[in-house]
Every structure is written in C-alpha cells, then in structure tokens.
Amino acid sequence: MMAEKSRSRGAGAIITLTTDFGPQDAYVGAVKGVILTIAPDVTIVDITHAVPPQDVRHAGFVLASAAPYFPSGTIHVAVVDPGVGSQRRPIAVESRRALYVAPDNGILTLVLHRDPATRIVHLSNAQYWLSTVSTTFHGRDIFAPVAAHLACGVPLDALGQPIDSIERFQLSQPVRQPDGSILGHVQHVDRFGNCITDIPLEWLPSDADTSIRVEIAGCQIRGLAPTYASVPPGDLVALIGSLGYLEIAIREGNAAQQLGISIDDPVVVQVV
Amino acid sequence: MMAEKSRSRGAGAIITLTTDFGPQDAYVGAVKGVILTIAPDVTIVDITHAVPPQDVRHAGFVLASAAPYFPSGTIHVAVVDPGVGSQRRPIAVESRRALYVAPDNGILTLVLHRDPATRIVHLSNAQYWLSTVSTTFHGRDIFAPVAAHLACGVPLDALGQPIDSIERFQLSQPVRQPDGSILGHVQHVDRFGNCITDIPLEWLPSDADTSIRVEIAGCQIRGLAPTYASVPPGDLVALIGSLGYLEIAIREGNAAQQLGISIDDPVVVQVV
C-alpha cells in the first residue's frame, strides 16, 4: 500500500486544510486542536480558510492547484459543507499520490480528475470520530479526527465501507468551435484579479505568442506574452499562468474588477 | 502538578495565539519569532488574529470555543490589549486543562467560567520577558516569552506573584421570563452570519423540534431543525450549533446581514 512508504503515516505526516471557515472564528482552531490531540506529531498546513462561504467549486479549484506540490502521502482535508448533517456522506479517498477527506459533495471533482481515486470509503465507523458529533460541524467532529487517525496509521478500510462512486461536478471545459476558435471560460479569479481560464497550454498553437487573439469582456488581446512584465503597467496581458492555463491579467492592476469579469464568463481564442 | 504529565512542557508543547493583530503587519511574525527563539520545538497554532481591534469579548468567545479541543496542558496566549503599558496586569492562569497567558482585562472570563482557574500569577518577574520591553506591544515583549518559557518547563510560580482575583466580565446569560419564555441574546456572529445565542441546549424542552417558536429581529421560526440543510436555501433556521447553543442561520445565506442582527440583540424562545 502506497501509504506505508510515504509520509502519510506516523511521524512526519502532513495534513492540509482547505475550508470556508474564515479567519475570525474558533472553527479552524478547534479543528487543529482535535488533530493535535490525536496526532501530536503531525504537520498541519493551511491551504486556505478563505473560500467564499459554501463555494464548493472554489475550494475544489484551490485544492487541485496546491495538492500536486505536497509530498506523496499527504492527507488533504477539504471542508466546504453546506449539507453538513444531512444525507450527504463523509468520505475518504486514496489516490496514487494522496489521501483526501471531505464531504461527498463534489469538492474533490477536479483533484481526482487529475489524481484518480484508487479506493473510496464512506466514513461510517464512528469509532474514529469525536465521541459527540454535532449536526453542524463535521469538520471538527468527523473529518479532523478521521484525518488524524489516518496520520497515525489507521488503515483506510477501518474507517468505513468501501464505495464505488461519489458526487462529481461537471468540470469547466473549453470547446473547439466550427471556425477553429476555442471557446473557454473563466474558472477562477485570484487575489490579484487575474482570470484563470479552463484553456490549457496544450490547446494553443506553438506560435501562440504571435498567432492568437484572445477576446474577453469585449476586449481583444493580441498574442501570448511570456510574463506580466511584458506589457506596460495597466495593460491587458494574456499568458500561461502557473497552473498551465491561459490567464488574463492587467499588469499591476486587477483585470476582474476593471473589466467586470466573473467566474464562468466566456473567453474566445482565435487563431489568426 | 498537572503540567508534568502533559504536553505543556518540553518537546511537544503547544502554544496557541488569539489576537487582534490582523494579517498584514509584522506583529504576528514577531511574536512567533520570539517564541521559537526561546522554545524551538514548540508547536504554534493560530486560533485567530482577526479579532476586531480591541474587541476583548470577541476574543474571549473564540478562545473559549476552541480551547476545549486542544490537548491537556496546551498554553493559550490571548492578546487583545487596549490597556497595554498601563496599570492592567499581565497574568498567567493554570486550570485543570490548560495554561492561559493574557492581559488581565477580562479576556479569559468565558474560558475560565468553563475551565476554572486553579492558580493565577501576576507576571511580575522581568527575567522571563524580552530584555527591552516596549509600552505598546506586550504580546511580543512579555506574553510571547512567558509562554515560551512555560513551554520549556519554567514553573508558573517563577513568573511572578500569586494573586487571587482577576478582571471578569458580566457574561451574557439568558433569563427565564414570568410567562415561561426564555429571553436570550446573540453572543457571537460568525463568518457565515450565523447568530450564536447564549441559550444552551439544556434550557430547551426535549421536544423543541416541534414545540418552540424563536423570535429574533421581528422574525419567527417554528421548531428546532437538526441541520442547516433541513430548510430550503434562503430560509431562516433555528438549530443547536456546534458549541451547544441555540443558533439562528439562513441556509446558504447570511442571517446577521440579511436581518440586521448584532451582538447582544435579544432572542426570545416561546414554548408553544
């Protein structure tokens, strides 16, 4: 089993957290306290707690963007959980690279698209939960203790029943149009207002630096630039971002705000 | 002494931080640098640094909500300190479960209400402070080094003089009214706009799911729901939150913003 050769068990295990708990409440602290009570030697890493409330898709994008950079065997806990306490199942998923602990609400769709599940368990064994489980905070009462027990070497099988399928979103995907252009979408807007599309580098021609024209929010950008600093401050720039997707930015500005761009907005790439 | 059997001393000690220092300045970093200089092996956990400026009561609520989930012997540092440099005393408190290091301004009221103090010390021994102490940042100059020395095994007694009493707030408490209804108050509004009242589960009848009517901000909610997802998105819901108190929420919305609810606002529970 992968995990036996990795960091995921015993001393040196890493647990990451991706949530919408925000910075100002006790929720993140309580989750960490629970983890450290069960697994004192684990390293806890915050990926983010600033997911907009209930925005499962934002969380999924951030997790999928950060997870590949963690050591093999890392345990990723993702809790954006509007259905907490309802029939949605708590799950743990093993992949080739990692373990994921989350509600079964699609939050793992993108990360598992890239790092496919090898085993999935419905977390049904209450022995690995806190002794009292609230109906409103499974992050603290189920997901944190389960992740900590995984970090201590409890096998996935012990945590519940194997299951075959879980909830998955429709992923944002670009399409090739009849005229040869690519119709993509904004899949994430980052802190800088940079608009990360769903169009991967591989879809663009090799001479994209000169041959493409990008249309977004009524603006046109000619050619793919190598860096933000390739254009003057304040200018629009299209480039390949750090995740390998076409990205639209304004140098030292905020493209999303200045152009009124939102998630799912269309982006068209013409090859000229 | 409790601490000798716990994580609070030597390798494996945990220090938590609850402050109003915010995310964008050097204050949190300086505190952590001081701690790690004195106690290199300590695990530092941020509970929150996003307490509204000078809001001692918010900090006290968050600390009291997170602290019970940490291992026995954890050292909790709470610094919201509008009186820094004045006559207010720096203190350390030992309880059955934990150690608390804070200014004596009431910030520990709620956490000590639930986890009573067994010993209190006025931090008067400057030997355990930084060699230069500013008048404006005791978090860095007094509380951080004291917590780190505690983590290294310095006994509480060495840090200063024992004292008997400290500042305490009037805690928010519900009252039973002549007509049998309960008059409570909003004691915290969380990131989601959920309004956490001071009415504990124990005050409600066992058939509260059907028998109560909750009145807040001119609205009425019939019955206690098990989960946020028990009502349609956008609807008001009353439930028992993760801290064991009656909580008012809007499913996938922000109850405090949408209804204009603030801290201390009244909540009435009628048994019908």
Added chain:
Amino acid sequence: MMAEKSRSRGAGAIITLTTDFGPQDAYVGAVKGVILTIAPDVTIVDITHAVPPQDVRHAGFVLASAAPYFPSGTIHVAVVDPGVGSQRRPIAVESRRALYVAPDNGILTLVLHRDPATRIVHLSNAQYWLSTVSTTFHGRDIFAPVAAHLACGVPLDALGQPIDSIERFQLSQPVRQPDGSILGHVQHVDRFGNCITDIPLEWLPSDADTSIRVEIAGCQIRGLAPTYASVPPGDLVALIGSLGYLEIAIREGNAAQQLGISIDDPVVVQVV
C-alpha cells in the same frame, strides 16, 4: 560560517514567508508543499501573505520589523514580485543574522540596512529549482525550493554566482530643518490605523514627554505619551511604537482613517 552554528541548516531550520499572495488562492499552499517536499523537518512561519498586491515597500517594512525577532540563521523568503519572469534576478543574501531569499527588486532594502549583507548570490543554478519553472510564479518554482535546499544544508555558493550589488530603494528618512524641527514621514499604517513614522526615538529630546509638539494632517499633539491608554478613548496620541519610531494613534480608534493619513504623509516635530 554562521549557518553551521545556527538553526538554518538541517533539523530545526525555520523558513519564514512574506508575500502578497493573499489568503484565498492556492499560492501559499503550493509554496509550503514544495518546501515540505524538499525539507520535511523545516518549521514554516507565515509573517504575512496580506501585503497589498505588488507593494514591495510594505513587504520590506513588515519583513524588517519581524526578522530581528527570529533565531539566528532563520531563512526569510520574501516574494512580492511584479517583475516575475522578466530580467529581474532571483537572489539569496547572507547576513550576520539570517538568510534572505527574494527577487532583486528592492524588497530587502530596509532589512539589509539594519542587518547588512555579507554575501549575495544570483540564483542562477537551476539544479535547485523545480524541474519546470513557470514565468509567473517563481515563489513556488524558484524561491521555495531554494529556501528548502538552504534549510537542508546546501551552501549559498552552490545556488549561483556571487554578486556585489542589488536593487535598493531610497529609504524614508527624516530631516532636521533649519528651525530645529524634524520633518519626518509616515512609513507604515498598521491594522489599527496607527501611523508609524520614520522618526526614531533617538532623534527626540530626552524630555519629549513634555517638550515636543507633533503636527500631522492639520492636527497638533502636545508631548509624547507613554502608552495608548494615557489619553481618553478617541483622543490622538503620539508615542514611541514597538519598532522604536514615533507613532501617531487614536486610542481605540483608527488614526489613519479618521484623519485621512497615508503612507509618505509629512509629520513635523517641533521642540517647544
């Protein structure tokens, strides 16, 4: 070499992070994942990720304010990098107290003014970078792996070519005017709205508590107070802040907001 006697190498090394990556994206998580993959035992400390986008000077001030409190040999990574991917060089700097890893864009000006560089290296050896380097995220692809390799004991020399000079800002400096007054400037506004000037304690007369008059934003403040609590709530106060500079605050208020004060605004100290 300093680092051999310090925490900077092997077990117990500390890497701090000062960036403008913000809380809501995958950027911070990816950086931490890269570091922990290379240096599993390192302690990572966030100084801040809330630097305003591209505000190199804000980052430099925060880093210089926090760094002195970390153990000798700490590795400080500072990434506010509007020129990422362009000709600006990635650098590592050794000083008497620490190692700094950053883009060569002036971000280290203030910290190196106080803790002078003893060796500087242009990070030109791609062997210590991620195998694929994006043009938009050197924090993840160059600075994080370089810092982690330093933490593991890779010598500075191995990382690239020694260089003699790096970019430096003009630092904000007060001036003594012909009439004996001091003309300073606001160099930082903190979370509380406190305005930290560039006038150090040493420039003020020893009887400044009674003898000075501070003028800022059309207001006058008589005398230097020992603490925020020396004046009634809502009043302006001038004091020496925790960094050793003259600071203007409103007790339990926000001086910058209430008086409309910004970075670089003038502050005049008259000795009366």
